[in-house]
Amino acid sequence: MLDGVVKSSKYASSYHITPLEGLLNDPNGLICFKGIYHVFYQWNATGTTHENKSWGHLISKDLVNWERLAPALVPSEYYDKNGVYSGTAVEKDNLLYLFYTGNVINEDGSKVSYQCYATSEDGIVFEKHGPMFEHPPGYTRHVRDPKVWFEEEEQLWYLILGAQTEDEMGTAIYYTSRDLKEWTFGGEMFSPEELAKLSQRGFMWECPDIVTLNNQRVFIYSPQGIEAQSNRYLNIYQSAYLTIKKNQQTFMIEHPEIVELDHGFEFYAPQTFVDKNGNQLMFAWMGVMPPEVEQTQPTIAEGWVHQLTIPRVLTFENGKLYQRPAQQLSTLRQSKQVFSIENKWEIKPKSMALEVDAIFEEASGDFEWKIKESTQITYQQKNKRLVISRLNWFTKLPEQRIIELEDDLKVLRLFIDGSSLEVFVNEGEAVASLRYFDNSNNRLSYHGTNQGQVTIYELKGEK
Ligand code: FRU
Numbered sequence: 001m002l003d004g005v006v007k008s009s010k011y012a013s014s015y016h017i018t019p020l021e022g023l024l025n026d027p028n029g030l031i032c033f034k035g036i037y038h039v040f041y042q043w044n045a046t047g048t049t050h051e052n053k054s055w056g057h058l059i060s061k062d063l064v065n066w067e068r069l070a071p072a073l074v075p076s077e078y079y080d081k082n083g084v085y086s087g088t089a090v091e092k093d094n095l096l097y098l099f100y101t102g103n104v105i106n107e108d109g110s111k112v113s114y115q116c117y118a119t120s121e122d123g124i125v126f127e128k129h130g131p132m133f134e135h136p137p138g139y140t141r142h143v144r145d146p147k148v149w150f151e152e153e154e155q156l157w158y159l160i161l162g163a164q165t166e167d168e169m170g171t172a173i174y175y176t177s178r179d180l181k182e183w184t185f186g187g188e189m190f191s192p193e194e195l196a197k198l199s200q201r202g203f204m205w206e207c208p209d210i211v212t213l214n215n216q217r218v219f220i221y222s223p224q225g226i227e228a229q230s231n232r233y234l235n236i237y238q239s240a241y242l243t244i245k246k247n248q249q250t251f252m253i254e255h256p257e258i259v260e261l262d263h264g265f266e267f268y269a270p271q272t273f274v275d276k277n278g279n280q281l282m283f284a285w286m287g288v289m290p291p292e293v294e295q296t297q298p299t300i301a302e303g304w305v306h307q308l309t310i311p312r313v314l315t316f317e318n319g320k321l322y323q324r325p326a327q328q329l330s331t332l333r334q335s336k337q338v339f340s341i342e343n344k345w346e347i348k349p350k351s352m353a354l355e356v357d358a359i360f361e362e363a364s365g366d367f368e369w370k371i372k373e374s375t376q377i378t379y380q381q382k383n384k385r386l387v388i389s390r391l392n393w394f395t396k397l398p399e400q401r402i403i404e405l406e407d408d409l410k411v412l413r414l415f416i417d418g419s420s421l422e423v424f425v426n427e428g429e430a431v432a433s434l435r436y437f438d439n440s441n442n443r444l445s446y447h448g449t450n451q452g453q454v455t456i457y458e459l460k461g462e463k
Helices: 004-008 298-302 327-332
Strands: 022-033 036-044 053-060 067-073 084-092 095-105 111-120 127-131 139-151 156-165 170-177 184-188 204-213 216-224 240-247 250-260 267-274 280-286 312-317 320-325 333-341 344-347 354-360 367-371 375-380 385-391 398-404 411-417 420-425 430-435 444-448 452-459
Touching: 004 298, 022 053, 022 095, 022 267, 022 280, 036 067, 036 084, 036 280, 053 084, 053 095, 067 095, 067 111, 084 204, 095 139, 111 139, 139 204, 170 216, 204 267, 204 312, 216 250, 216 267, 216 312, 280 430, 320 420, 327 333, 333 344, 354 444, 367 411, 385 420, 385 430, 398 430, 444 452
Parallel strands: 022 084, 084 139, 170 204
Antiparallel strands: 022 036, 036 053, 053 067, 084 095, 095 111, 111 127, 139 156, 156 170, 156 204, 170 184, 204 216, 216 240, 240 250, 267 280, 280 312, 312 320, 333 452, 344 444, 354 411, 354 452, 367 375, 367 444, 375 385, 385 398, 411 420, 420 430
16 A cells, blocks of 8 residues: 555555655554454644644555545544544444544643544544543643453453653553443552552653453553663653553552563554454554654655554563564565575565565574665674664664573564564564665675575565
8 A cells, every 4th residue: 555645755665554644653543343454543644743633544354455544533623623642442332432532732832631532333434522521630631542441351341541640650540431431530550559669650651551462461551751771761762561460440560570562763652452363463653753853754855754563463472472473464475485594695676575584493693684785683692682773864873772582593574664674583572663764775685604594575565
């Protein structure tokens, strides 16, 4: 799906979701409704800055071929006039419910947020129903990003929101409902004792989500204000998970380590949903970055900026969250070539829409993969370190992220698109995403000390 200004872009993505034009940020309202997948996303159709957010809308039968529809929700009412902010979707009694935050800027410049909902019978035309409840006392205006789900045992709907306390600490609050209309405030998701387990709170939590994977509940969130610690938390804001337990309306933090979901440069605001096969999938926004850097991104001059990640399947194994490329993406494969790699190897593909699956024969020695001239994936066997580096378009300097692996590296899967790379390490034990902007000739090369086999698929795309 290549349309809008992206069609003529030097950095076009072939199989990633991009805006038609303007700015895309968070994935919103992800759901399979009446057999059709819906991906909504934060969209400023009027420019490449963070204002005038509406819900862009795409549908698909297979998560691979997308049809772009008119935006589902646009600012129009007193409660969302300056932005229809992020939120989620559920289905009840054949109706699609969208929950979102209305952003309002008053005449004196002060800002207010409202938690709102809208419904639709066909998933295309939505009726807005306005705010669901009063702003909860004790929190600043930074209360947003409703996530709604149903608890079978309690026969109860839950709604959680990212929030900021009056003393500017990040947190999550929850509400419950029997009918998705009348909501009862439950207070903070985590008690002060639970929150005290966290090494860092940050000043605001955005986009909270809860998912159960192999009987393990996982709380996913995007905390702002987490300080960098050696190789961790290096981006402006993080997306991370905590393992948690729930007993009736009590949420407990099981393992308080703030584990980042992605080791790359601009992964943010992920959201989960269930696919037709019952798998838990996740999309995220690529990418969050300081505004002064964002506004120099090379696509800005072309009138668009940002994209979503590919959909990833989530599982919980060996005490950790794993992410693998969604199985559905295998239908993008056009041609397949298998090579043995040894010492030095390179290809000059026609298009940079590629899936690369590399399997090393034994525990890997040192190696380097290079994408075009600017982007490298380097493995240092001695300390089981994977270093991902790219040339930063703003500083014009190389920058890197380091992944410390527990096991030797045996499998590497790369999803390369016109200007993006997603690296899946050892069956999804670690993932790193990045954008790269490089006009040099198409090229993929390997340089290493051990042998392996690489399968390259050219992926369907128009570039
Ligand atoms: C996260 C976020 C959300 C908000 C939306 C506005 O990137 O800041 O908290 O709802 O983006 O576009």
